[in-house]
Amino acid sequence: MNEPIFLQSVFQERIWGGQKLKQLFGYDIPYEHTGEYWAVSAHPNGQSIVKSGPYQGMLLGELWNSHPELFNSSSTVFPLLTKLLDASDDLSVQVHPNDAYAGAHENGELGKTECWYIVAAEPGACIIYGHEAKTKHELESMIAAGNWDSLLTKVPVKAGDFFYVPSGTIHALGKGIVVLETQQSSDTTYRVYDYDRKDKDGNTRELHLKKAIDVTSVPQAYQAVSYDTKEIENGVITTFVSNSFFTVEKWNVDGKASFPEAKQYTICSVIDGNGELSIDGQSYPLAKGDHFILPISSGDFQLNGKLELIISHE
Structure with a gap:
């Protein structure tokens, strides 16, 4: 792992x-x-x-x-x-x-x-x-x-x-x-x-x-924005954008939320709150302002606490 x-x-x-x-x-x-x-x-x-x-x-x-x-x-x-x-x-x-x-x-x-x-x-x-x-x-x-x-x-x-x-x-x-x-x-x-x-x-x-x-793009073209929101146990995942450049999501966690192993590396930024990341039997404290990457083959993981994260990947 x-x-x-x-x-x-x-x-x-x-x-x-x-x-x-x-x-x-x-x-x-x-x-x-x-x-x-x-x-x-x-x-x-x-x-x-x-x-x-x-x-x-x-x-x-x-x-x-x-x-x-x-x-x-x-x-x-x-x-x-x-x-x-x-x-x-x-x-x-x-x-x-x-x-x-x-x-x-x-x-x-x-x-x-x-x-x-x-x-x-x-x-x-x-x-x-x-x-x-x-x-x-x-x-x-x-x-x-x-x-x-x-x-x-x-x-x-x-x-x-x-x-x-x-x-x-x-x-x-x-x-x-x-x-x-x-x-x-x-x-x-x-x-x-x-x-x-x-x-x-x-x-x-x-x-x-x-x-x-x-x-500069002329005339200015504005892309319609529609967010996809999904509720999970003790959490909400909001997808802001997903295209050939990046996918960007916001994860709101209140309690213990479980996530499956990602198929590609995932960039995680804690923008509010604190808690912990649990993965492969290890726990890592998380605080506002922390930034980390979940590599592939990390396994399923849990976030526990009251946390807001911005998540991105290719």
Whole structure:
């Protein structure tokens, strides 16, 4: 039987970050403006490290390459990245490429389709989610004119909301929001607008308008969202999205809930509560802010306690 793989990961300093990852999850954050925690990552720009067990100290990318039998995947690289983001200020308005464009223009990098689960949101918090341009020419003209209020679509958010953000979607987290993001393992972002703010050295951050216009979907297409909810004994499983990029679910457990062995590796993030994972006669304490991977051949398992988890897999 394969043990669960608990991970310790990398914090990223961001101009828009803050202290909420410490306040909400108890993390020992390294920066005044801590914006991101790459909780489950094999991306070269921030890799997770195995905390314990037979693979202790290994980078997740190393584990992926040296022990493919743990994952049962046809992907050549670990294809997903799970992040927590603290938007203590507005993020830049941005857009991400698809696989084909990123492969051609970003040295073979994956594209970036992502999704957000809103962990916390201050009253009045909003995201930018899409745009109002009907043609590429109109998009270019509105960007050139700085006509942001007419171009960008704002959506109010609250804790518990979920948003699917395919590549080609102009988007931005607004101030006062904490999200768990599941995405393709990519670090390619094209900035469209950054509020003319300056970094700590007094420089405005680079924009990438040509590439952004190239990859933006016009007109904006919104996919209808319908969640699938299934009740199990002492638990509820909500499937937010399931497609060729990823499946993302929320598991609410209150008591002892049993789950069958997964056919593929499963990424698990505890976003609230505490309890324990029981598997193959062993118990592992779980607390808010823990992240782990269940490899294949782990066997059936139980979650016991009062827990909320975001679950993802290919």
